[in-house]
Amino acid sequence: FVSDLPGYLGRGGPYAHELQVRRAGGQEQLEVGLTLLQNGEAIEEDPPRPPEMLADQLRDVRFRYRGTDPRTGQLTEWLDRWEDTRRLPLLVSIEIVPLQGPAWPPMIAALPPPRGHRR
DSSP: OEEEEOGGGSSOEEEEEEEEEEEETTEEEEEEEEEEEETTEEEOOSSOOOOEEEEEEEEEEEEEEEOBOTTTOOBOOOBSOOOOTTSOOSEEEEEEEESSSOOOOOEEEEOOOOTTOOO
């Protein structure tokens, strides 16, 4: 997704945020990669910006997606993969289980619909 980054974290302005799960040594880490954008184009930073770790010592991180089925117009079940590159899902769920302790509460984000779209 694209969102502005505060100046104290970088140059400020719009950045592409890429959430990713890195597996190492029997555990998982949730990271975010940040890429500066200018006029819709990625700008290489020098030196390159490494991903920021958001959480570590995780047993499992699961992303799921829910959207509208283009054939029926109905809401889909939760899907493990979002295959449609022409449109975004309506909802994204992130479920995290740490190595120790209980699972975190599910985080569900509602994505804004495209301009002119009515739910």
